[in-house]
Amino acid sequence: MSIALLDSKGGSLTYKELADFCDGFKGEYNLKERDFVFLLCGNDVSSAAFFIGCIHNRVVPLLLNANIDKDMLNRYISIYRPNYIFMDNKLCAESAESVNLYKQLSFLLPTSGSTGGAKLVRHSYNNIRANAANVARAFDIKKDERAMLTLPIYFTQGLSVLCSHLTAGASVYLSDDALSSREFWNSMKNEGITSFTGVPYSFEILDKLRFYTAKLPSLTVLSQGGGRLSAELWDKLATFAKDTGKRFYATYGASETTARMSMLPPESALESPCSIGRPIEPYKMWLIDEEGNEITETDKPGELVFQGENVTLGYAESLDDLAKGDERGGIYKTGDIAHRDKNGFYYISGRLARFIKIFGLRINLDETERLIKAEFGDGFACTGNDTRLYVCVADKNADGKAIKQFLQNKLKINISAFDVVFVEEIPRNQYGKVSYAKLKNIAERGEAHE
């Protein structure tokens, strides 16, 4: 029997068992179509199967981290009033009132795994189908493959690995084990894993572990998304893949596009370092200037715009928003600045919005600033780059250690990502708005403060 799902705790389901589970799903959990469920997921078979069961039965889940902060969970509950919460393999009843859900709404993901915002991305049934099918084809996923899935399934990229492999009839091995743990490496060696998908930080860990020397004969695919690799690490991975006959896929995606938008063909990895490649077939990508006109010249930067069936319906910030239809019409302005080379390969060079990515996690700097102000009062401003988040403060008596500890607790990101930096004053423009460009300069030059 072909296996659909496995996990590091010994769970497994064949395709037949998964199909039977889906067929009996509504009876088993006493759920009906268009019920709204919070799915608190770990990377395990029961969470993944419950998600698939929801999609098949038109039950709408919001996927959240099983280890979500209590306050944050309560905030989501008070805003979105779910009918049920699924956690620890049990379904608990919540609100009895039915929620007005758009008929094509299939599932919801949080926009950010970490910051306080309760903003969600609304996905249609067509989104999930298009992404799964197009990714499976672009990556040429075969039935006999087995993906290692350590990226959380409440992240768009993790969910895309799950759905694309199931569409292809391949199997997915779900694991919550840390990449530096003995358990993870035992699974990599002994479970017939053929592909590993990670964010830049995952590959930094693999690199520091010098995994190049580990004996992983079944591993054939390395797939990277979720931000930019350093040129040095890119070269190491691309060279390693070439020397050992593996395929290294660099990809580009976003929650707003049900994961993958573009992919660089593995054979171009060494010649086109740090490129995000071309749009996955049949999607389209182009660049626009500040006036919104299309840029046709090569190597000229502009905002990257994307078109495809995987473009999500829009966001939700309130209960009423869940009834909304498609607000994007298949087009998504990424907010990323990119250029295109003569081969038609795209390269990301920056971002328009105030987001940073640390350890592969997207952090909204404005939300983070709000969290700190709510706890410690005014006088703080946040900035950062893709390695550090700086909390700038003008008050010499501020407790840097407490702030960093607070951020670790709230954002669930290791404390080493944060610096508290003293500034003479927080720079502002003539209208009194914080000048974040200046602040970033100051912070990056500044000394860390304990």
Added chain:
Amino acid sequence: MSNMQQYVNAFMEAFGVEESAVATLKYQDVEAWDSVGHMQMISILEDVFDIMMDIDDIIDFGSFEKGKEVLAKYGVSV
């Protein structure tokens, strides 16, 4: 500075713990000793003692005590 002191300092720096807590510390005892903290500590130790550990040794470096055995393999006695 003695090897032992440098070893202790690496733990204090990587996990933000007091010196008194170091000797009995194990992986995941404190929130900061997650996979990120783990790699941080390994980087510090490799710098300080000018060594390069193998993947298996990095993975098995699960406690302050166990770490002493691992370092001994690289000719570092603490």
